[in-house]
Amino acid sequence: MRSRQAAAVTEPAARRGLWRDLSRLLLFTVKRLLALFVTVLVGVYLTIVIANMGGQVDDLRRVQIRSEAAEAVRADRAFQDLPPQQRNALIERQVALEVERLRLDEPFLVRSVDYLQQALRLDLGRAEQMHSDRGSRDVYDIIVERLPATLLLFGTANLLVFFVSVFVALFLSRRYGSALDRSVVALAPTSAAPGWFYGIFLILVFAFVAPLLPAGGMVAVPPPETGWAYTASVVRHMLLPVVAMFLSQIFISIYSWRTFFLIHSSEDYVEMARAKGLPSQLIERRYILRPTLSPIVTSFLLMLIGLWSGAIILEQVFNWPGLGSLLFQAIGYRDTPVIIGGVVIFAYLLAATVFVLDLLYALLDPRVRLEGAQR
Numbered sequence: 001m002r003s004r005q006a007a008a009v010t011e012p013a014a015r016r017g018l019w020r021d022l023s024r025l026l027l028f029t030v031k032r033l034l035a036l037f038v039t040v041l042v043g044v045y046l047t048i049v050i051a052n053m054g055g056q057v058d059d060l061r062r063v064q065i066r067s068e069a070a071e072a073v074r075a076d077r078a079f080q081d082l083p084p085q086q087r088n089a090l091i092e093r094q095v096a097l098e099v100e101r102l103r104l105d106e107p108f109l110v111r112s113v114d115y116l117q118q119a120l121r122l123d124l125g126r127a128e129q130m131h132s133d134r135g136s137r138d139v140y141d142i143i144v145e146r147l148p149a150t151l152l153l154f155g156t157a158n159l160l161v162f163f164v165s166v167f168v169a170l171f172l173s174r175r176y177g178s179a180l181d182r183s184v185v186a187l188a189p190t191s192a193a194p195g196w197f198y199g200i201f202l203i204l205v206f207a208f209v210a211p212l213l214p215a216g217g218m219v220a221v222p223p224p225e226t227g228w229a230y231t232a233s234v235v236r237h238m239l240l241p242v243v244a245m246f247l248s249q250i251f252i253s254i255y256s257w258r259t260f261f262l263i264h265s266s267e268d269y270v271e272m273a274r275a276k277g278l279p280s281q282l283i284e285r286r287y288i289l290r291p292t293l294s295p296i297v298t299s300f301l302l303m304l305i306g307l308w309s310g311a312i313i314l315e316q317v318f319n320w321p322g323l324g325s326l327l328f329q330a331i332g333y334r335d336t337p338v339i340i341g342g343v344v345i346f347a348y349l350l351a352a353t354v355f356v357l358d359l360l361y362a363l364l365d366p367r368v369r370l371e372g373a374q375r
Contacts, residue, residue, distance in 0.1 A: 032358050036351040041120070047343040048115050051336050058104050062095075065102075069094040115340065124341040129333040130326075139341040143323065147345065149218055150311060150322030153238060157245035162300050164246075165253035170284060172254065173261035184254050191252035196314040199244035203317070206240060213240055216319030241318045256299055260292040294361055301357040311346075 052058065069091050073079050079087060099105050103114075118125065124139035132142045172181045207215035213236060214220070220233045264270065265288050273283045311324035319325065323342055330338035 029359065032355055036355055040347045040351050041116070043347050044119050044340070044344055045112070045116050048112050048119070048340055051339050051343075052108065052112070058108060061102070061104060062099065065098045066091070066095050069098065119340055119344045122344070124344070125337045127335050127338050129335045130330060130338050139337045142326065142338060143341050143345055146321060146323050146326045149320060150315070150324065152234075153241055153315075153320060153322060154245070154311065156238065157242045157249075158300070160242065161246055161249045161253055165250060165257055166289075166296065169254050169257035169261055170289070172258045173265055173288075174280075176262060181258075184251060184258070187251040188255040191248055191250075193248060194313070195241075195245040195248040196317045198247045199241060199314060199317045202240045202244055213237075215240075216317075218321050241314060241320060244314070244318075253299065257292070257296055260295055261288055264288050264291050297360050298357060301353055301360075 073087060073091050073094070079090065082090070103111055122140060124143070126137045127139050127142060130142060131137050132145045134141070134145070136142065168184075172178075172184060175181055203215050206213045216237075218234060218237050219230065220237075224230045224233050270283060270288065273286075311322065312328050313324070314320070315322045315324035316328045323345060327339065327342035327346075330342060
C-alpha cells in the first residue's frame with residue numbers, strides 16, 4: 001500500500017521535472033536562435049553595404065546602363081536616321097526606365113534595408129552577369145544548383161576526418177609514448193597549412209607527374225550516361241580534394257582528441273573500473289569516450305566552421321562547381337546579387353553549425369546548466 005502511494009506521488013513529480021527540463025531546453029533554443037539571427041542579420045547587412053561600396057556601385061551601374069542603352073540605340077537600324085537630339089532623348093528615356101526598374105533613383109539606405117529583407121527570405125533577385133547551367137538568371141536557382149556539390153565534398157571530408165580521428169585517437173591513447181604516438185604528435189603542426197595548400201601538391205603529383213586522377217572538376221566531360229558510371233566519375237574527381245582536406249585536419253584532430261582521452265583515462269573512476277576487471281572496450285566506451293563526447297563534438301563542429309570559410313580557395317583550386325567557386329566567379333564579375341546570395345547561404349550554414357553545437361553541448365554535457373535550472 002505504501003509503495004503504491006509512493007509511486008503515485010513520484011510519478012507526477014517526475015512528469016513535472018520532465019516538462020520543466022523541456023521548457024528550459026525550449027527557452028534555451030529560442031534564445032540561441034534569436035542571438036544567431038541577429039548575428040546573421042548584422043553580417044548580411046554589412047555584406048550588402050560592402051558589396052555596394054556604400055552606394056558607389058550604383059554610380060557604376062548607371063554608367064553601365066547608359067552605355068548599354070546607347071549601344072542598343074546605335075545598333076538598331078530603325079533609329080539610325082533620327083536626329084542626334086531625338087536619339088539622345090530616346091537614350092535618356094530608356095536609361096530612366098531602367099533606373100526606375102532597378103530603384104536606383106531611391107536612397108541607398110532605403111534600398112539596403114529592402115535588400116536585407118529579401119536576402120533573409122532568400123528572395124535574392126536576378127543575377128546581373130551570371131546564370132545557372134540551365135540558363136536561369138535567378139540567384140536562388142544559381143545557388144541551389146551549386147549547393148549540393150559543396151555539401152557533398154565537405155560533408156564527405158568532415159565525416160571521414162571525424163571517424164578516423166576518433167578511432168585512431170582511442171588507439172593511440174592505449175599506446176602512449178609509442179613510436180606511432182610520437183609520430184602523430186610530430187605531424188600535428190602540419191595541420192597549420194590549409195587544404196588548398198596540400199591540394200596544389202596533390203594535383204602536381206597525381207594529375208601531372210603521375211596522371212592517375214583528374215586535376216579538377218566534378219565529373220568527366222562528357223558526363224557518363226549510366227548512373228553507376230556517373231557516380232564512379234564523381235568519386236574519382238572527389239579523391240584529391242577530399243584527401244587535401246583530410247591531410248590538413250587529420251593530425252591535429254587526432255592529437256587533440258588523444259589528449260582528451262589520455263586526461264580522462266587517468267581519472268580515479270577509470271582506475272576503479274580497471275581494478276574491477278571490466279573489459280577494456282567497455283571502459284573506453286563508457287568511462288572515456290562518453291565523458292569526452294562534448295569536447296569532441298565541439299572540436300568537430302569548430303573544424304567544420306573553419307572548412308566552410310576555406311571553401312572558396314579550395315573549390316577554386318580543384319575547379320569544383322560549388323558555392324566557393326561560385327562566389328569567386330561572382331566577385332570577378334562584380335555580380336552583387338550573387339555575392340550577397342552566396343554570403344547569405346554561408347551565413348546560414350555557419351549559424352546552423354553553431355546552433356547545432358550549442359544544442360548538442362547542452363544535451364551531451366550534464367555539467368552545462370540551462371538558464372532557469374536549479375543550482
